Amino acid sequence: MPQQVPRLVVVFAVAIIALLLARWYLVPETFGEIGHYRASAVDSIAARPVKYAGQRECAVCHADVVEAKSGGNHRGLSCEGCHGPAAMHVNAPMDTTPVVPRGRDLCVLCHAYNPSRPTGFPQIDPVAHNPRMACNGCHAPHAPEPPVTPRECSACHGQIATQLSLSHHAGLECSTCHEAPAAHRENPRAVRPTKPTARAFCGACHAGGLPDIPQIDLGTHNAGYLCWQCHYPHNPEAR
Amino acid sequence: MAEMTREDGPPSASGRRAFLGDLAAACVGTPLLLGAVKLTDLLAAPAAQGAYDAAEHWYGMGVDVERCIGCARCVVACKTENDVPEEPHFFNTWIERYVIRNDGEVEVQSPNGGIDGFAPLEDPGTVRRTFFVPKLCNHCENPPCVQVCPVGATFITEDGVILVDEGYCIGCRYCVQACPYGARYIHPEKHVAGKCTFCYHRLRGGQLPACVEVCPTGARIFGEVEGRPTPLSRFMRFNDLQILKPNLNTKPKVYYSNLDYEVS
Numbered sequence: 369m370p371q372q373v374p375r376l377v378v379v380f381a382v383a384i385i386a387l388l389l390a391r392w393y394l395v396p397e398t399f400g401e402i403g404h405y406r407a408s409a410v411d412s413i414a415a416r417p418v419k420y421a422g423q424r425e426c427a428v429c430h431a432d433v434v435e436a437k438s439g440g441n442h443r444g445l446s447c448e449g450c451h452g453p454a455a456m457h458v459n460a461p462m463d464t465t466p467v468v469p470r471g472r473d474l475c476v477l478c479h480a481y482n483p484s485r486p487t488g489f490p491q492i493d494p495v496a497h498n499p500r501m502a503c504n505g506c507h508a509p510h511a512p513e514p515p516v517t518p519r520e521c522s523a524c525h526g527q528i529a530t531q532l533s534l535s536h537h538a539g540l541e542c543s544t545c546h547e548a549p550a551a552h553r554e555n556p557r558a559v560r561p562t563k564p565t566a567r568a569f570c571g572a573c574h575a576g577g578l579p580d581i582p583q584i585d586l587g588t589h590n591a592g593y594l595c596w597q598c599h600y601p602h603n604p605e606a607r
Numbered sequence: 608m609a610e611m612t613r614e615d616g617p618p619s620a621s622g623r624r625a626f627l628g629d630l631a632a633a634c635v636g637t638p639l640l641l642g643a644v645k646l647t648d649l650l651a652a653p654a655a656q657g658a659y660d661a662a663e664h665w666y667g668m669g670v671d672v673e674r675c676i677g678c679a680r681c682v683v684a685c686k687t688e689n690d691v692p693e694e695p696h697f698f699n700t701w702i703e704r705y706v707i708r709n710d711g712e713v714e715v716q717s718p719n720g721g722i723d724g725f726a727p728l729e730d731p732g733t734v735r736r737t738f739f740v741p742k743l744c745n746h747c748e749n750p751p752c753v754q755v756c757p758v759g760a761t762f763i764t765e766d767g768v769i770l771v772d773e774g775y776c777i778g779c780r781y782c783v784q785a786c787p788y789g790a791r792y793i794h795p796e797k798h799v800a801g802k803c804t805f806c807y808h809r810l811r812g813g814q815l816p817a818c819v820e821v822c823p824t825g826a827r828i829f830g831e832v833e834g835r836p837t838p839l840s841r842f843m844r845f846n847d848l849q850i851l852k853p854n855l856n857t858k859p860k861v862y863y864s865n866l867d868y869e870v871s
Contacts, residue, residue: 394758396775403762406774406775407760412806413772413807414811417808418688418812419687420809420814420820422814422820444821444825446820448820449822477678477680478676481723482676482677483737484677484725484737484739485739489824
């Protein structure tokens with residue numbers, strides 16, 4: 369045997385033992401039990417403290433509020449969405465009290481007008497809408513209702529009403545173009561209001577030679593299209 | 608066969624997982640056919656355990672963009688629940704506002720994640736469409752962040768949640784770079800990667816993630832992607848679904864409905 373072979377064997381053996389020792393000390397205890405990670409990390413993450421107790425916990429003591437909320441427009445809201453995290457309150461009800469939002473700051477987070485919000489979501493202009501009055505002076509926060517219905521259509525079609533109010537058609541009543549049967553209010557999807565069906569309907573104003581209204585010639589202006597295929601009647605372009 | 612136990616495998620081995628599932632079903636089914644095992648014994652076994660079995664779950668989230676009002680209560684709840692640093696740029700979930708102009712130009716804004724609200728639109732006459740999109744970790748079935756982690760500190764659990772082992776992360780930022788959705792950040796004090804955990808500590812106790820709990824309009828829907836019926840499975844049955852960046856083959860488990868193509 370060449371004399372360098374035993375030396376190499378010793379060097380390799382030392383290296384392998386060093387590797388095994390390093391592995392023994394460096395690889396955490398539960399590493400690889402489930403996958404390529406520390407299995408105990410899952411349990412330590414699962415043991416983090418919970419801060420939002422969840423609606424079910426609130427209902428144990430505050431069943432009356434949950435009951436009041438269940439029929440109203442806020443039935444889908446969780447208690448802690450407005451009142452803040454309440455796990456500490458659940459564990460020791462007398463020691464901490466959840467936030468009771470008053471004034472206008474919280475409500476406008478959802479209900480201030482923002483054009484990016486979806487169609488039909490109830491929105492107000494916080495500057496113009498009863499300035500400096502607290503929201504809960506008129507609206508019960510657990511089951512809010514519009515206190516009065518100022519215009520019948522805008523109660524549901526809020527975004528259309530807002531757009532209309534800013535448009536050149538602001539002066540038109542809904543009933544100028546739509547006939548809404550009384551049953552539409554009780555059964556909005558089954559009984560639909562009417563809509564204009566012909567170009568001549570728009571033409572009554574826009575091709576009738578009325579002063580101060582943009583005029584077109586129905587015969588030559590994009591014949592074959594209905595007006596509302598290009599123009600949105602609730603917010604027509606100024607062009 | 609869908610309710611058979613999910614055999615765990617590397618995230619990329621979905622074909623193998625399905626095969627192992629079938630194999631397990633065959634292993635159970637054959638003795639049943641031969642009358643060796645009573646069906647009632649099999650059904651009683653999981654109920655008797657009662658403990659949480661991660662392999663029986665496979666979590667995902669649905670987001671209905673049409674319902675999001677951009678109130679950012681989810682962002683606030685998430686930061687509170689998970690001790691996310693309050694200053695901007697650290698978010699497990701955040702709200703983006705998309706503004707699409709008539710000339711097709713797309714603007715995306717997320718000032719402080721949406722917590723402080725969104726400024727009025729500039730030049731509203733030129734807006735074609737505008738809407739809010741909640742974003743969060745997509746908890747990919749095929750997660751690039753897990754692939755690149757050099758120490759095995761981030762991983763996908765048996766129930767399909769991507770977690771970070773804070774005691775083991777070395778803060779090298781590879782995962783922050785690898786995530787195509789920008790869902791990770793380096794915690795400024797702990798110097799480890801931070802991200803959405805689907806509120807894993809809440810899930811194990813049978814609670815919903817904090818963002819889902821507080822969402823006032825039900826824009827976020829949580830549950831099981833497959834298996835037993837949950838609100839998510841109903842959402843997935845009745846909506847046209849989209850995922851973000853499907854071309855990357857990350858197989859996200861956050862499913863969007865009513866999403867515009869401009870969103871990525």
